[in-house]
Each structure stands twice: as C-alpha cells, then as structure tokens.
Amino acid sequence: MNFDLSSLRQKFRERDYKLTPQRQIILQVFIDNRGKHLSAEDVHNIVRQQSSDIGLATVYRTLELLSELDVLQKMDFGDGRSRYELNENTSPHHHHHLICLTCGKVIEFADDLLEDLENMIAKNSNFTIIDHQVKFYGYCQECRNKSEV
Amino acid sequence: MNFDLSSLRQKFRERDYKLTPQRQIILQVFIDNRGKHLSAEDVHNIVRQQSSDIGLATVYRTLELLSELDVLQKMDFGDGRSRYELNENTSPHHHHHLICLTCGKVIEFADDLLEDLENMIAKNSNFTIIDHQVKFYGYCQECRNKSEV
DNA sequence: TTCACTGCAAATTCTTTGCACCCAA
DNA sequence: TTGGGTGCAAAGAATTTGCAGTGAA
Numbered sequence: 468m469n470f471d472l473s474s475l476r477q478k479f480r481e482r483d484y485k486l487t488p489q490r491q492i493i494l495q496v497f498i499d500n501r502g503k504h505l506s507a508e509d510v511h512n513i514v515r516q517q518s519s520d521i522g523l524a525t526v527y528r529t530l531e532l533l534s535e536l537d538v539l540q541k542m543d544f545g546d547g548r549s550r551y552e553l554n555e556n557t558s559p560h561h562h563h564h565l566i567c568l569t570c571g572k573v574i575e576f577a578d579d580l581l582e583d584l585e586n587m588i589a590k591n592s593n594f595t596i597i598d599h600q601v602k603f604y605g606y607c608q609e610c611r612n613k614s615e616v
Numbered sequence: 617m618n619f620d621l622s623s624l625r626q627k628f629r630e631r632d633y634k635l636t637p638q639r640q641i642i643l644q645v646f647i648d649n650r651g652k653h654l655s656a657e658d659v660h661n662i663v664r665q666q667s668s669d670i671g672l673a674t675v676y677r678t679l680e681l682l683s684e685l686d687v688l689q690k691m692d693f694g695d696g697r698s699r700y701e702l703n704e705n706t707s708p709h710h711h712h713h714l715i716c717l718t719c720g721k722v723i724e725f726a727d728d729l730l731e732d733l734e735n736m737i738a739k740n741s742n743f744t745i746i747d748h749q750v751k752f753y754g755y756c757q758e759c760r761n762k763s764e765v
Numbered sequence: 766t767t768c769a770c771t772g773c774a775a776a777t778t779c780t781t782t783g784c785a786c787c788c789a790a
Numbered sequence: 791t792t793g794g795g796t797g798c799a800a801a802g803a804a805t806t807t808g809c810a811g812t813g814a815a
Contacts, residue, residue, distance in 0.1 A: 484770095790791100
C-alpha cells in the first residue's frame, strides 16, 4: 500500500519527466489524505496551508500527469469538478458502459448477471478492462433525517 | 419501454410544470435517439437540424428538469460535459461510492462480494440507494488493433 | 546551453443566471 | 392577470493555454 518513491522516480525518468518539488508536494498531499477525493482547488488550498504555494495551473498540470502515470485516479461525482484519489490499485470491477480511453467511444453493454463475469464481459465485447467506476446515488441517513422535519 | 406521454403529462401537472412545445421536442430527440448519450450541445444541434430552434439555455433547463423527473438520466463520461439518456428504468445496481444527492457527501464503501447484496449495503450504510452508475475504462478492440502497428 | 517546468494572466468551454417579453389557464 | 417559460446576452466556474522566465543536468 505504500508508494514506492524510487519506482515512481523511475516512471518519471522513463518518460523524461521530472519529479520536481511541486510534484512531490502535491503527491504528498494525496498520501496524507488517503480516502479523500480532492479537487484541484482542494489540493491547491492544502498546499497553501502548508506554507508552500504552487500555481493553480501547475496543480492542474500535475494532477493530469499523475493520472496519466496511474498514480492518481481521476473521478467525477457530478459536482462539477474533477476529483482525484491515490490509485491504490484495488479490487475487482463491474459493468454498464464500456468507455474507450483512446477514442472515447461508449459501447453499450447488455446488462446484469455478472460480477466475476467481468472477464466474460471483456471477452465478449473485445474490450480490455483497465479500470471501472461504480457509483450509487441516493440519500444518506443524515439527510433523510433532516428531511423528515 | 414506451413513454407514456399521458403519465408524463400528469407528472408535469402535479408539479405545475408545463409540457411546452420545446420540452416535447427535446423529449422526442431522446426517444428518437435511444442508446445514445447526448450532451446539451448535441440536443441543441439535433433540434436545429429539425428546423425548430430552441435556445441553448432552454435546452439546459429542460435537461435538468427532465432529469429531476427521472425521465432522463444524467451521466458523465469524463469528457467534460454532461450527457443524458432516456431513463429506461433498467435493472439492478452495484456499489463503490455512496454519494448523497442532498449534501454531496461521499461515503466510502468497503468492497465487493455483492450484487444482489445491494440491499444489505443500503442497510449497513444507512443509505437509500436511488440510482447507480457503473463504468468500465479500458480499450476497445479497434484501438488495440491500431496500437499494435 | 537546453529543455522541461513554473507562474501568471488570458482564453476556453460548459453551464447558469438576470431580465424583459410571451402565452396559456 | 398571473406565473411559468423562453431567448438572449452576460455572468460564473472549472480548466486549459500562451508565454516569458527559471533551474537542474
């Protein structure tokens, strides 16, 4: 579960990227905030609170870079901004839409039955699954309580 | 699978909304384009091609309204714009993040085993699941072939 | 010296809002 | 006549980009 800084350095080196102080600081923010889903602005604010200051544009550029390197996972919760999280390379997958990372094509997928059948899905659709995203929308207890007033 | 126009009318009436010509036209666009994931701009363009013209702002307002009424489902494929699709009220659900529609809070959820256990998830987390979204990221055959060059 | 990187400000892109006008109930 | 709807243009918000300056190899 730890970040192998040296292997990360290598990843950078391979692509002629540099592990600059700004990038390290931003990476550290994610290490210090596991489980949170930070937006670019969140990261920017956290960095500022820690004395250091990094341009917002640099934050955006770094988040994109780290996502490309699979260090971060970009996600969207429908609140109008992208959020990022350390990619801990966790667990299984699910289904629904097959979205091609290269051309953006969205392939509809029948539906349900599966779970571990992900592999079968992949085969049938000739789609190499790299990552998945599952989201539930609903109401948390807190909000339900409030609305009972 | 058909849209019960009259029940829709009722839905509108109940909330003192009006099923205006513009709204009907936009709804028709989705009926004519099942399975596609249209952005506001897509809808706007399609409408224009059909002679009629509707202000882009009205398109946005209508998409929001129809989503509220569960006629459309708003989705995000990470391409920087919201996309919409007829909500055919399909099937089961899955899991991962519990996102509160009211406060936006994101509740982490353990992981995997389930599928039909969604109900249990709901119970354990005290979260009322209204909707879910599942996405796979990967590469389609076409793109894999191209990259083999 | 070079080339990736940075910060800042301007520019883009998607979406929302303010406001005057319109129309069906 | 009233209140929801609409269009247009302006405003907002998130993100990207242009560009000059910086620093490590």
